[in-house]
C-alpha cells in the first residue's frame with residue numbers, strides 16, 4: 001500500500017520543483033514536520049545560529065545569483081527574528097521567499113504558545129504575504145510566492161504555514177502555471193515614450209547616465225554598457241548600482257550622492273539631460289530635492305510606476321523592464337554620421353567633466369609610519385584580488401570606503417544594504433554569497449560595531465567550511481555616527497565608543513576560524529595574503545585602523561549636491 | 568482636494584488591512600471607507616474618500632495598483648458620477664415639534680424609520696451636501712445620535728449626443 005505524503009513532504013518537493021537547491025533555516029516546534037521531512041530530502045539546508053542571519057544569507061545568495069533566496073523558520077520568535085532581514089530585502093528589491101511555521105489553525109488568534117501574527121507584522125515590508133489556512137491552497141500559494149518574489153520589481157514574499165497544514169495528508173500536484181488576475185507586471189516600455197526619450201537624449205549637450213540597482217536586478221549591465229559607450233555618455237551609479245557599469249571604464253565618474261565623487265555630483269548638478277535607469281532618487285542620492293539637477297530634463301526608466309515622480313518630477317517616464325527598454329533604446333541609436341556629430345557635440349562636456357575629475361579625486365593621506373588608513377586596506381584588498389571578488393559590506397564608514405576604493409566591474413559583485421542600512425547584514429550576506437558561488441573569493445568588508453550584530457554566524461561559516469574573508473576596519477567606534485557627531489554635534493561623542501569588544505583574533509580561533517591582525521600599514525598586505533590562502537574555513541582580519549578618519553566627500557543631509565565637504 | 572476612489576480587490580481575508588495599512592504607512596488620508604462584495608463574490612469594491620494634491624493622489628493611485636490583491640483603481644474626480652451616503656439621525660421630538668420635523672423629513676424625501684414617545688429616527692440618503700443640510704435643520708430640535716455610512720459612488724452612463 002502506498003503511504004500518502006503529508007504537507008511538509010510535499011512542501012519540500014515543491015521547493016525542488018521550483019529549482020531551489022539551498023534553504024537557510026532554524027528549527028522549532030511549528031516546523032518540526034518540515035525538519036523531519038528534511039531528514040530524507042536532497043535539499044541542502046544551512047543551519048544558521050539566528051533567524052536574522054538566515055534571511056541575510058538568503059539575501060546574499062539571491063543578490064549574488066539573481067535566484068530567489070529561501071528561508072524556513074518556526075513560528076513566534078523564529079518568525080519575528082526574520083523581520084529586519086525581510087525589511088532589508090524589501091528596501092533593496094531582493095527576491096526572497098520566507099516560510100514561517102505557525103501554530104495550528106485551530107489555535108490561531110488564541111495567544112497560543114509561540115504565536116505571532118507575522119502576516120500582520122510583515123505586511124508593510126513584504127511585496128506580498130500569505131497565511132495558508134487550508135492544505136488545498138498550499139501548492140498554489142508556494143507557486144505564487146515564487147512568482148511574485150521574482151517578477152516585476154522583485155521583493156520578499158512571506159508564507160505563513162500552520163503546523164496542521166504541514167501534517168495534513170497531501171498529494172504532490174505542483175502547478176506549472178500561475179495566473180493572478182490582479183498582478184500582471186509590465187515589462188515592455190511604451191514605444192512612443194522611448195522614441196521621445198531618445199530624441200531628447202540626442203538633442204542634449206550635457207547628458208549624464210544615472211544607473212541604479214534596477215540595472216542589476218534586471219540583468220541589464222551588458223545593455224547599459226552598450227547604450228552608454230555607443231553614445232559616449234558619462235555615467236554615474238548609486239550605491240546599489242555599483243557594478244552595473246564597469247568601475248574601471250573611462251566613462252565612469254564614480255558614485256553620486258552624499259558620499260559620491262566631486263565629478264559625479266557636479267555632473268548631475270550641471271547636466272541638461274539626466275538619464276535615470278533603474279534608480280529611485282533616494283534622499284541620500286539627491287541631497288536637497290528642490291535643487292537637485294536644476295538644469296536637467298529627466299528621463300526615468302523603471303519597472304515600478306510608484307518610483308516615477310515620487311521624489312523628483314520626471315519629464316519623460318518610461319515604465320518597463322530596464323533591460324527591455326535599453327534594448328529598444330539601443331535600436332534607436334542613429335547611424336555613423338549622425339552619431340559622430342552627436343559625440344563631437346559632447347566634447348566640451350567631457351572636457352568640463354575631466355576638469356572636475358582632475359580638481360578633486362577620492363583620496364586620503366597615507367602615513368607609512370602612522371596608523372593604518374581604512375581606505376588603504378580596501379585598496380590593498382582590491383589589488384590582492386584584482387577586483388575578482390564578491391564584496392559584501394556592513395553599514396557605516398566601512399560601507400562607504402568599500403564603495404569608493406574598490407572597483408566593481410561586474411554586476412552582483414557588490415552586496416550592501418543600501419535602502420534600510422542594516423548593521424549586521426554584511427557577514428551573513430557574505431556567507432550566503434559564498435554558498436551560492438563556492439569558487440568565488442568572497443570578502444566581507446566590516447565595521448567592528450556591525451560585525452558584532454551577527455557575529456554568531458561564525459559558527460555557521462565554520463560548520464560549512466566556508467572560506468569567507470572578513471576584513472574588519474576596526475576603528476573601535478561606531479564610526480559613521482561618530483563622524484556626524486564630529487561634524488554636526490560639536491564633537492560630543494555620545495555613546496559611539498565601542499572599544500570594549502572581544503579580541504577578534506581569539507574569538508575567531510574560539511569558533512574554529514582563522515584570526516589575523518594588522519596594527520601597522522606594513523602588516524596589511526601580509527595579512528591579506530595569508531587570508532587569501534585559507535580555503536577551508538572563515539578568516540577574520542582585524543585591521544586596527546585610524547579612528548579619526550572620516551568619509552569624504554560629504555554632502556550634509558538636506559544640502560544640494562554641489563555643497564560638498566571635501567578633504 | 569478631495570477625491571472619491573473606487574478600488575476593486577480580490578475578496579480575501581486581510582485585504583482591507585492591506586489597503587488601510589498602505590494609507591496609514593504612507594501618511595495618506597482616509598476620510599471614509601466603505602466595502603462590500605460586488606456581483607462577483609470573489610471581488611469586493613472599496614470606495615475611499617481621500618484628499619491631497621495631485622502628486623499625492625498620483626502616488627495613492629499607483630501604490631494601490633501595486634498591491635497584489637488590487638484589480639483596478641478608479642478615481643471619479645474628473646468624471647460625471649453619482650455619490651451617495653446614508654445617515655440615521657435620532658432627533659428629539661415632542662408634541663410641538665413633531666409636525667415641523669415631519670415636514671423637514673418630507674422636503675428632503677427622507678423617511679422616519681423608528682418612532683418613540685420622545686424621538687424620531689430619520690433615514691436619509693443623498694450626497695454629502697444634502698445630509699449636511701438636513702442635519703443642520705434638525706439640530707435645533709436636539710440630535711441624540713447620528714450614524715453615517717461612508718460614501719459610495721458610481722459613474723454616470725455616457726449621455727447620447
Ligand SMILES: Cc1ncc(C[n+]2csc(CCOP(=O)(O)OP(=O)(O)O)c2C)c(N)n1
Nearest residue numbers: 396397398421423447448449450478479480
Ligand atoms: C541595526 C542598526 N542600528 C543602528 C544603525 C545606525 N548606524 C549607522 S552606521 C553606524 C555605525 C556602524 O559602526 P561600525 O560597524 O563600527 O562601522 P564604521 O562606521 O565604524 O565603519 C550606526 C550605529 C544602523 N545603521 N543599523
Ligand SMILES: [Mg+2]
Nearest residue numbers: 447448477479
Ligand atoms: Mg567601527
